[in-house]
Amino acid sequence: MRGPEIIARNQRMKVNMEREGLPFNAERNMSYNSRLAQELAKWADTKSKGEEVTDALFRAYFVDGRNIGDPEVLVQIAESVGLPGDEAREVLSKRSFKAAVDADWGKSREYGVTGVPTFVAGGRGVVGAQPYEVLEQLVEGADAP
Numbered sequence: 075m076r077g078p079e080i081i082a083r084n085q086r087m088k089v090n091m092e093r094e095g096l097p098f099n100a101e102r103n104m105s106y107n108s109r110l111a112q113e114l115a116k117w118a119d120t121k122s123k124g125e126e127v128t129d130a131l132f133r134a135y136f137v138d139g140r141n142i143g144d145p146e147v148l149v150q151i152a153e154s155v156g157l158p159g160d161e162a163r164e165v166l167s168k169r170s171f172k173a174a175v176d177a178d179w180g181k182s183r184e185y186g187v188t189g190v191p192t193f194v195a196g197g198r199g200v201v202g203a204q205p206y207e208v209l210e211q212l213v214e215g216a217d218a219p
Contacts (some may be wrong), residue, residue: 087136090203097137106135107143109175114148116171116178117156125157 082200084100091098111131134140140147145166152162161193165171185194185211189201196216199203 089137090205094198094206097133099137099139101139101174104139104141106141108135109143110145110148110166111135111142112175112178113169113171114152114162115167116174117150117162118163119156121157123155127151127157131154 088098108131115124115127115131118124131142134147134151135142142148142151145163148166149159149162153159182192185192185199187199187201189205192199192201193204193212194201195212198212198215200212
């Protein structure tokens with residue numbers, strides 16, 4: 075993605091985020107590999123902190139522009155939600171949740187997921203950041219016979 079494409083993407087995201095009342099830094103111009111962040115979140119789920127870590131990862135990446143591919147940044151994020159940093163560091167260095175994330179990715183491939191986020195309900199799905207109304211239609215459609 076080049077400069078004008080990044081600017082256009084960020085402006086679309088900014089509009090969507092503002093519509094939903096979510097923070098977003100439209101000046102963000104870097105993308106970082108989120109694989110280790112996914113492994114951290116999977117571990118946090120086992121500690122009943124998955125939602126908190128996911129929210130902190132969102133803010134770190136989309137608002138603060140932090141590199142969520144950096145293990146030390148991830149340890150700081152874990153600590154910020156009350157998880158032990160030494161344990162987070164060990165989980166990341168040993169890749170303890172690699173197989174679990176691999177399994178999630180495999181399931182995603184089976185479902186035909188081509189991008190993130192992807193929302194699936196009732197055998198139908200939508201890809202990408204979507205307005206609330208689109209997600210509402212997806213869920214309502216899942217309830218229909």
